[in-house]
Amino acid sequence: MARDKAPLLIVDQLTMRFGGLCAVDALDFTARGGEITALIGPNGAGKTTLFNCVTGFYRSCAGRIALARPDPDSPGAFRADWREELEELTRSTRRSARLEGGEIFLLERMADFEIVKRAGVARTFQNIRLFRGMTVLENLIVAQHNRLIGPALDLAGRLGFGAYRARERAAIETARFWLDRVGLIDRADEAAGALPYGAQRRLEIARAMATAPTLLCLDEPAAGLNPRESHELTALLLSLRDDHDVSILIIEHDMSVVMAISDHVVVLDHGVKIADGTARDIRQDEAVIKAYLGVADEADIAAMGA
Amino acid sequence: MEESLTPVRSRSRLKDALTGAAIAGAIMFGLCFPILAFRTDQNFSNELYLLSRWPAVAFAVGLVFVLRFTMLLRAPRAARPQAPPSPTLAGALQRLARYAGGAGVLALIAFPLVMVALLGPAGAQKWIDNFGIQILLYVLLGWGLNIVVGLAGLLDLGYVAFYAVGAYAYALLATYFGWSFWLCLPVAGLLAAAFGVALGLPVLRLRGDYLAIVTMAFGEIIRLVLTNWTALTNGDAGISSIPRITFFGWPFIAGPNGFAALFGLKFAPVHRLIFLFYLILALALCVNYLTRRLRKAPLGRAFEALREDEIACRSLGVDTVATKLTAFALGASIAGMAGALFAARQNFVSPTSFTFMESATILALVVLGGAGSQLGVALAAIVIIGGSELLRELDGLKQIFGPAFDPTQYRMLIVGIAMVGMMNWRPRGLIALRTPSIFLKKPKLVVGALAGEGRG
Incomplete structure (x- = not known):
């Protein structure tokens, strides 16, 4: 499946400074389509900052974040190498360019909501951000806002009449599908804030998936999960990659999860990339063991070896 | 519930309630002192003179003391867990609505x-x-x-x-x-x-x-x-x-x-x-x-x-x-x-x-x-x-409180009390x-x- 391994997200020389603090320093990496790319590193390494730059929550100080989105209708038509078109797009002032079978975007030129809406990047948060006072189903319906709202002049639709009804039925079906997928279908009408912690984590992933993303960015999805739950999460993420054509960028501290699912691992420390490779490469990388795990942390080394 | 309390605990609660009420009374006194205790008025030759209204102060402080005391005595010292309104009751309300x-x-x-x-x-x-x-x-x-x-x-x-x-x-x-x-x-x-x-x-x-x-x-x-x-x-x-x-x-x-x-x-x-x-x-x-x-x-x-x-x-x-x-x-x-x-x-x-x-x-x-x-x-x-x-x-109230009583002057006071009560309950x-x-x-x-x- 060579076409699947085409670059999806290319980050070039990305720099993000907060005053004197350089959180991300001239970072380069590439995430490929159809893969799970893990970002690991000690606390304060700049992982979440990188996420916020990619999803448009921060405006990066310098560098380029490029994303390709093959058309969902014609997979395979998109070319594997779009570097040339990317250079051309970078020289222009535009934010995106249409290619045969897809579209490429320069995310650093786009607002956060456009990145979700047009480029198809969805994300979850380290500290869960659900609409707590709304029901589980409503959370997934809000996620489909842009598909539901329809054309700008559809005034009847704005009030919930006319063509809106068909769109809403489709949205409910999508919601039903994802709720079923994460095992929350029976709790669809409950308030999201009333769910137990593990279910809230799953709901956040389902909500992100309801936006129909190309790239799913997960910020520590296994934090606070018990071993059984994190095992289920692993299975879910693999299935998202294999069955639903989603590429995943994941920040995770739980090494058993990272090692089990990652096709590709990027290690950050103090805003700089210190290693980049397959999970197997990373496991043996001296710099990683020294910088990230610390020599004393044997439990994690054991987990990596596992 | 009252019976199950040991005498020691109820005595300490009484003491706590008295202290709490005394503090509330003191605060009320502090508030009353500049607002209620003195009032300047004019006599017939347009001279200002100071009018003291200690009975009104005593009444306000006493009222706060008694209210706070009964409140503290009734409620257990530990804050009651804030129970969310029960969904069944809520549902009934909603049906009514x-x-x-x-x-x-x-x-x-x-x-x-x-x-x-x-x-x-x-x-x-x-x-x-x-x-x-x-x-x-x-x-x-x-x-x-x-x-x-x-x-x-x-x-x-x-x-x-x-x-x-x-x-x-x-x-x-x-x-x-x-x-x-x-x-x-x-x-x-x-x-x-x-x-x-x-x-x-x-x-x-x-x-x-x-x-x-x-x-x-x-x-x-x-x-x-x-x-x-x-x-x-x-x-x-x-x-x-x-x-x-x-x-x-x-x-x-x-x-x-x-x-x-x-x-x-x-x-x-x-x-x-x-x-x-x-x-x-x-x-x-x-x-x-x-x-x-x-x-x-x-x-x-x-x-x-x-x-x-x-x-x-x-x-x-x-x-x-x-x-x-x-x-x-x-x-x-x-x-x-x-x-x-x-x-x-x-x-x-x-x-x-x-x-x-x-x-x-x-x-x-x-x-x-x-x-x-x-x-x-x-x-x-x-x-x-x-x-x-x-x-x-409510002009009828004048017959109870005397002709100088004007209920409209108490409008905002009552609205204020209602708001404090609502925010409490x-x-x-x-x-x-x-x-x-x-x-x-x-x-x-x-x-x-x-x-x-x-x-x-």
């Missing part, structure tokens, strides 16, 4: 006719105007603000500015250009919506307290402009003799071209008020219907999602800028139309009608009613506005339950404690 809405509308439709039948055309005027029209105007304003505060979670303390814009829009357009009310009503709404967007743009990045302060300042700016731009607005003197509302062109006058002659009725000034009442009622019902539809449409859900978590909204591709501006514009346009109706009712507008106190009152209706609840806001308007109007009518307002906008199997009400307040 479903009928209350319909019954309320019927009662409102019947209200002016019943009043005329009971009190005659002249006697009914006061009730239709002071109670009916005034309460309905506040219901309209409360529902408008409910979109901004209750749904979108944007704390707006300058809402009265849009009310003022609508009122002056009608006053100026009608007096200067002779535009008819029916043309001015939508224009007032649109103009207020434009002001809503104008306010929304600079405050897009602000949330919670910061937003509240800037919107409050905006309200004051509008009021000060209206006060000081005397060439246009006639300043504090206001604009008088605003054309009265007509029945689609037929004025409410005694002559042969009037409304009464048209329908072969005997002329009575109350006709105009009844018409205005039904007009505001119709507008309020439209607003209510549209808001309920909106809640089930993507935009309304985006409002609520914005209240719950703005960052999550952005992560899901919701254009928060457009959503916020729409919320401000919608809320403002309702206030603008209410303003036009207000000007049509009074025939006179001046900046004094649009002080911060008005914004605070409207916000109080939304908060007391339960943010997001249409019925709650309407009930709060009836209780707060109707209640304080009703106090004016029902901090989320009268109707603190959220009905989901969509459901798979069965709608389950969401307790208000889970819903966000727009603090992001």
Whole structure:
């Protein structure tokens, strides 16, 4: 499946400074389509900052974040190498360019909501951000806002009449599908804030998936999960990659999860990339063991070896 | 429960209660000392002399002491766990609410006719105007603000500015250009919506307290402009003799071209008020219907999602800028139309009608009613506005408290006590339950404690 391994997200020389603090320093990496790319590193390494730059929550100080989105209708038509078109797009002032079978975007030129809406990047948060006072189903319906709202002049639709009804039925079906997928279908009408912690984590992933993303960015999805739950999460993420054509960028501290699912691992420390490779490469990388795990942390080394 | 307490514990509780009550009494004394204890008055030769009122101070301090003491004695020392209202009780309330809405509308439709039948055309005027029209105007304003505060979670303390814009829009357009009310009503709404967007743009990045302060300042700016731009607005003197509302062109006058002659009725000034009442009622019902539809449409859900978590909204591709501006514009346009109706009712507008106190009152209706609840806001308007109007009518109390007693002076005190009580017992307002906008199997009400307040 060579076409699947085409670059999806290319980050070039990305720099993000907060005053004197350089959180991300001239970072380069590439995430490929159809893969799970893990970002690991000690606390304060700049992982979440990188996420916020990619999803448009921060405006990066310098560098380029490029994303390709093959058309969902014609997979395979998109070319594997779009570097040339990317250079051309970078020289222009535009934010995106249409290619045969897809579209490429320069995310650093786009607002956060456009990145979700047009480029198809969805994300979850380290500290869960659900609409707590709304029901589980409503959370997934809000996620489909842009598909539901329809054309700008559809005034009847704005009030919930006319063509809106068909769109809403489709949205409910999508919601039903994802709720079923994460095992929350029976709790669809409950308030999201009333769910137990593990279910809230799953709901956040389902909500992100309801936006129909190309790239799913997960910020520590296994934090606070018990071993059984994190095992289920692993299975879910693999299935998202294999069955639903989603590429995943994941920040995770739980090494058993990272090692089990990652096709590709990027290690950050103090805003700089210190290693980049397959999970197997990373496991043996001296710099990683020294910088990230610390020599004393044997439990994690054991987990990596596992 | 009382029996199970050991004597030692109950004695310590008694001691705690006494201490607590003494502290409360001391605080009350500190408050009373500058306010209540001394008063300056003038004697016959216009000299100031100091009047001390120690019995009043003693009464206030004693009252606080006794109340606090009984409160502490009754409640266990450890804070009771805040039990959320039980869903079954809540469900019963909600079922009741479903009928209350319909019954309320019927009662409102019947209200002016019943009043005329009971009190005659002249006697009914006061009730239709002071109670009916005034309460309905506040219901309209409360529902408008409910979109901004209750749904979108944007704390707006300058809402009265849009009310003022609508009122002056009608006053100026009608007096200067002779535009008819029916043309001015939508224009007032649109103009207020434009002001809503104008306010929304600079405050897009602000949330919670910061937003509240800037919107409050905006309200004051509008009021000060209206006060000081005397060439246009006639300043504090206001604009008088605003054309009265007509029945689609037929004025409410005694002559042969009037409304009464048209329908072969005997002329009575109350006709105009009844018409205005039904007009505001119709507008309020439209607003209510549209808001309920909106809640089930993507935009309304985006409002609520914005209240719950703005960052999550952005992560899901919701254009928060457009959503916020729409919320401000919608809320403002309702206030603008209410303003036009207000000007049509009074025939006179001046900046004094649009002080911060008005914004605070409207916000109080939304908060007391339960943010997001249409019925709650309407009930709060009836209780707060109707209640304080009703106090004016309680002349009978003079026979108990003496002829110097003026119940209207206690209006704000009673409203204040009611608010403190509400915030104590029902901090989320009268109707603190959220009905989901969509459901798979069965709608389950969401307790208000889970819903966000727009603090992001």
